[in-house]
Amino acid sequence: xxxxxxxxxxARPEPGVSPRRRRAxxxxxxxxxPALLGLLFLVLPLAGLVVRAPWSSLPQRLTEPGALTAxxxxxxxxxxxxxVCLLLGVPLAWLLARARFPGxxxxxxxxxxxxxxxxxxGGVALLLVFGRxxxxxxxxxxxxxxxxxxxxxxxxxxxxxxxxxFLVIAVExxxxxxxxxxxxxxxxxxxxxxxxxTHVTLPLVAPGVAAxxxxxxxRALGEFGATITFAGNxxxxxxxxxxxxxxxxxxxxxxxAVVLSLVLLTVSVAILAGLRDxxxxxx
Amino acid sequence: MSPVVDAHxxxxxxxFRLDVPLCVAxxxxxxxxxxxxxxxxxxxRALAGLQPLTAGHLVLAGRDVDRPGQRHWTPPxxxxxxxxxxxxxxxxxxxxxxxxxxxxxxxxxDRRSARRRAAEWLDRVGLGVQARxxxxxxxxxxxxxxxxARALAVDPVLLLLDEPLAALDARTRLDTRAExxxxxxxxxxxxxxxxxxPLDALVLADRLxxxxxxRVVQEGDAATITARPRTDYVARLVGLNLYRGVADGHAVRxxxxxxxxxxxxxxxxAFVAFPPSAVALHPRRPDxxxxxxxxxxxxxxxxxxxxxxxxxxxxxxxxxxxxxxAASHLDLAPGRPVWAAVKAAETRxxxx
Numbered sequence: 001x002x003x004x005x006x007x008x009x010x011a012r013p014e015p016g017v018s019p020r021r022r023r024a025x026x027x028x029x030x031x032x033x034p035a036l037l038g039l040l041f042l043v044l045p046l047a048g049l050v051v052r053a054p055w056s057s058l059p060q061r062l063t064e065p066g067a068l069t070a071x072x073x074x075x076x077x078x079x080x081x082x083x084v085c086l087l088l089g090v091p092l093a094w095l096l097a098r099a100r101f102p103g104x105x106x107x108x109x110x111x112x113x114x115x116x117x118x119x120x121x122g123g124v125a126l127l128l129v130f131g132r133x134x135x136x137x138x139x140x141x142x143x144x145x146x147x148x149x150x151x152x153x154x155x156x157x158x159x160x161x162x163x164x165x166f167l168v169i170a171v172e173x174x175x176x177x178x179x180x181x182x183x184x185x186x187x188x189x190x191x192x193x194x195x196x197x198t199h200v201t202l203p204l205v206a207p208g209v210a211a212x213x214x215x216x217x218x219r220a221l222g223e224f225g226a227t228i229t230f231a232g233n234x235x236x237x238x239x240x241x242x243x244x245x246x247x248x249x250x251x252x253x254x255x256x257a258v259v260l261s262l263v264l265l266t267v268s269v270a271i272l273a274g275l276r277d278x279x280x281x282x283x
Numbered sequence: 284m285s286p287v288v289d290a291h292x293x294x295x296x297x298x299f300r301l302d303v304p305l306c307v308a309x310x311x312x313x314x315x316x317x318x319x320x321x322x323x324x325x326x327x328r329a330l331a332g333l334q335p336l337t338a339g340h341l342v343l344a345g346r347d348v349d350r351p352g353q354r355h356w357t358p359p360x361x362x363x364x365x366x367x368x369x370x371x372x373x374x375x376x377x378x379x380x381x382x383x384x385x386x387x388x389x390x391x392x393d394r395r396s397a398r399r400r401a402a403e404w405l406d407r408v409g410l411g412v413q414a415r416x417x418x419x420x421x422x423x424x425x426x427x428x429x430x431x432a433r434a435l436a437v438d439p440v441l442l443l444l445d446e447p448l449a450a451l452d453a454r455t456r457l458d459t460r461a462e463x464x465x466x467x468x469x470x471x472x473x474x475x476x477x478x479x480x481p482l483d484a485l486v487l488a489d490r491l492x493x494x495x496x497x498r499v500v501q502e503g504d505a506a507t508i509t510a511r512p513r514t515d516y517v518a519r520l521v522g523l524n525l526y527r528g529v530a531d532g533h534a535v536r537x538x539x540x541x542x543x544x545x546x547x548x549x550x551x552x553a554f555v556a557f558p559p560s561a562v563a564l565h566p567r568r569p570d571x572x573x574x575x576x577x578x579x580x581x582x583x584x585x586x587x588x589x590x591x592x593x594x595x596x597x598x599x600x601x602x603x604x605x606x607x608x609a610a611s612h613l614d615l616a617p618g619r620p621v622w623a624a625v626k627a628a629e630t631r632x633x634x635x
Contacts, residue, residue: 181372185372187358187360188333188360190361191385204376
């Protein structure tokens with residue numbers, strides 16, 4: 001009697017060796033050239049900002065109350081928008097990745113609409129729905145006395161609208177890549193659907209969720225068009241950093257705009273770099 | 284004692300239909316054995332609730348679990364089962380201890396007692412020191428033992444094992460098979476093992492159910508299956524030559540040109556089986572012996588243990604084992620004509 005040995009060669013991969021940690025390979029010149037060009041293309045405008053910055057008057061400009069107020073508002077609203085996107089976007093991504101329902105392809109296309117829509121148009125669309133005379137806005141106003149446009153909450157709504165597709169797409173991709181059989185294993189161990197989702201599915205796709213949240217936060221932080229259309233430009237209430245930069249340029253103060261941009265850049269790059277080390281690479 | 288599993292598993296999947304009746308007694312280990320694509324894994328998934336039954340029924344420990352006829356199904360999480368998957372599916376984000384504790388937590392244990400019992404299970408499979416290891420830090424054999432501990436920890440009425448040793452290298456498989464045998468013996472509930480490896484089935488199972496093309500072709504204990512195969516697949520598994528024919532007393536007609544004399548008299552449709560070692564080869568027709576002889580042509584030669592296994596064409600295809608000495612004496616080579624001989628006493632005939 002012979003036993004089949006076919007599976008012996010198909011043994012598990014070496015434990016503990018992840019492909020990512022393999023020794024760096026030599027980079028082909030055909031890739032290196034365009035890669036460096038691409039990097040230059042992305043970095044050069046930043047260099048322009050740094051070069052043009054009015055370094056002598058910088059300390060005084062930074063302490064102007066308007067700049068710090070806009071910065072704080074930007075960080076608060078972008079973070080709130082990211083939380084909203086996580087609460088709504090992760091379940092939506094799960095639905096798109098795991099559930100089977102008619103018109104799923106159409107829904108997936110609809111989710112990406114805010115990506116291709118000019119943000120100003122998005123802001124107008126939000127006004128048509130949530131404005132004082134809007135489809136839902138009128139009802140919200142008459143029932144709860146609650147209005148969204150031209151409020152800080154409105155800023156969060158505008159940012160979440162524009163940023164959510166980034167999160168949904170990243171999380172859906174992670175869910176599709178995750179092995180659904182782990183969920184079957186959890187079910188055979190007595191875990192219901194919700195426990196399986198929170199205890200197995202979410203941890204498995206955590207790197208994808210983190211990456212999506214970072215993209216989402218970055219997009220919300222830089223949001224301009226939908227915010228100014230839907231929420232207006234009121235210092236301290238709806239004036240985020242991009243709006244403050246815009247207003248400063250409009251007022252003819254290019255140096256001031258450069259300073260504000262640099263502040264926004266420095267803070268966001270610092271936060272993203274910190275998160276990246278903590279979340280993305282450790283996954 | 285009433286059976287733990289009383290099932291008639293019917294699953295329609297396009298062109299493929301699984302139709303397998305199955306009963307497993309408490310403490311019994313049944314192996315579902317069959318070639319790839321026979322439907323073994325589908326049957327296991329149906330028992331686990333991961334593949335809905337199309338028809339039939341499933342009763343586990345006296346409880347109706349699935350009755351498609353009455354539109355009644357039970358989701359996997361409400362079945363008293365444990366599953367060891369082929370590639371184990373240990374949760375990569377949990378260490379070995381928490382993997383084992385996962386099922387205990389879902390069955391209502393609080394965190395502390397779940398961890399304590401999980402640690403006991405890891406000790407029992409000899410992995411107490413690896414409790415804090417993540418799955419990717421475990422070897423294949425260790426991962427298999429964690430998967431077994433995880434499945435057994437919830438005291439399943441029915442333990443399901445899908446090719447539990449297939450992903451292991453040959454050396455680990457030997458040790459793990461012996462250990463698995465011990466754990467299956469100690470398991471008070473029933474166990475069903477799906478495998479394509481006859482050795483796993485023979486060592487681990489009390490009873491074999493052989494499935495081909497979604498149907499049961501033979502079932503019984505190891506001795507019956509190895510002595511009396513009923514399909515070519517089973518005959519190949521247990522290493523016998525098998526022919527089907529019509530018996531009339533001591534003669535079984537297996538081909539227009541060949542009638543075999545057999546020791547066991549019977550009538551009607553019959554199987555004749557004999558081992559390759561019972562076939563002798565001669566350069567010329569042997570005379571004066573009460574043997575079955577027929578002319579054959581050598582189709583192929585290969586090493587088989589210490590001997591040579593010779594594949595013969597002729598009225599019937601047959602495998603013969605000869606010693607290297609006999610082989611050189613006969614000057615065996617493909618295409619060479621020889622005479623095959625089998626003593627009636629070395630054949631086994633049984634009703635088809």
